[in-house]
Amino acid sequence: MSGSRPRILVIDDEAQIHRFLTPALDAAGYEPVRADTGTAGLGEIARKPPDAVILDLGLPDMDGQDVLRKARAFYDGPLIILSARDRELEKINALDNGADDYVEKPFGVGELLARLRVALRNRVVRDAGEPVVRAGQVEIDLVRRVVRKSGEPVRLSPREYDLLAALVEARGRVVTHRQLLTAVWGPANADDVQYLRVFIGHLRQKLEADPATPVHLVTEPGVGYRFVGDA
Numbered sequence: 001m002s003g004s005r006p007r008i009l010v011i012d013d014e015a016q017i018h019r020f021l022t023p024a025l026d027a028a029g030y031e032p033v034r035a036d037t038g039t040a041g042l043g044e045i046a047r048k049p050p051d052a053v054i055l056d057l058g059l060p061d062m063d064g065q066d067v068l069r070k071a072r073a074f075y076d077g078p079l080i081i082l083s084a085r086d087r088e089l090e091k092i093n094a095l096d097n098g099a100d101d102y103v104e105k106p107f108g109v110g111e112l113l114a115r116l117r118v119a120l121r122n123r124v125v126r127d128a129g130e131p132v133v134r135a136g137q138v139e140i141d142l143v144r145r146v147v148r149k150s151g152e153p154v155r156l157s158p159r160e161y162d163l164l165a166a167l168v169e170a171r172g173r174v175v176t177h178r179q180l181l182t183a184v185w186g187p188a189n190a191d192d193v194q195y196l197r198v199f200i201g202h203l204r205q206k207l208e209a210d211p212a213t214p215v216h217l218v219t220e221p222g223v224g225y226r227f228v229g230d231a
Contacts, residue, residue: 005031006051006120011041011067012082013060024109038067045075052120057083057090065093072098078119082107088222095176095223122172133168135216135229138207140168154206159184163199167217167227176224200225
């Protein structure tokens with residue numbers, strides 16, 4: 001991360017959001033940077049890429065989804081959507097367009113800061129290329145393609161492993177149904193959500209301590225799944 005304090009760019013046209021978030025980010029050890037429009041935000045990202053971006057979808061000069069798509073063309077840092085739009089499709093589109101996470105307005109600053117910490121930490125882990133990921137009693141070796149639980153090998157089919165790897169590589173992020181289905185089964189199966197649920201069920205049976213209450217392969221209702229590993 002750049003400098004002594006991570007720079008967090010907040011792209012939002014609501015003055016009260018900045019009045020609320022600026023001191024909260026500062027108190028949490030971040031350097032807040034303000035942009036009131038999508039154009040200004042994209043310019044700031046290009047000028048000096050921040051350590052993370054918090055982006056509102058309802059901007060005065062362009063739709064936030066367009067800002068997200070444009071930003072992802074040249075920025076690969078954590079990007080969290082902040083929006084009053086609570087429609088499921090908006091959330092799915094944002095995640096499909098490259099957002100790391102999504103927080104709905106009104107929100108608690110504690111929740112937003114927690115999501116920000118997770119996004120920053122997971123980006124560091126991914127950039128470091130950590131070969132072995134741990135989740136409770138489970139170890140996933142992404143280099144050797146080996147999975148163990150309590151030290152014993154877990155037999156996974158090639159599809160099960162590919163699905164698990166897709167989630168682990170995005171650790172902490174929500175991965176949409178379409179993203180997972182396309183990555184593992186190809187574009188022709190991008191809408192076979194029930195098929196995906198069956199395979200997630202298989203993985204939970206093999207990896208979770210209690211498949212009925214999963215803590216590592218977590219469902220994001222109507223959207224997709226999130227892998228939660230050890231901190």
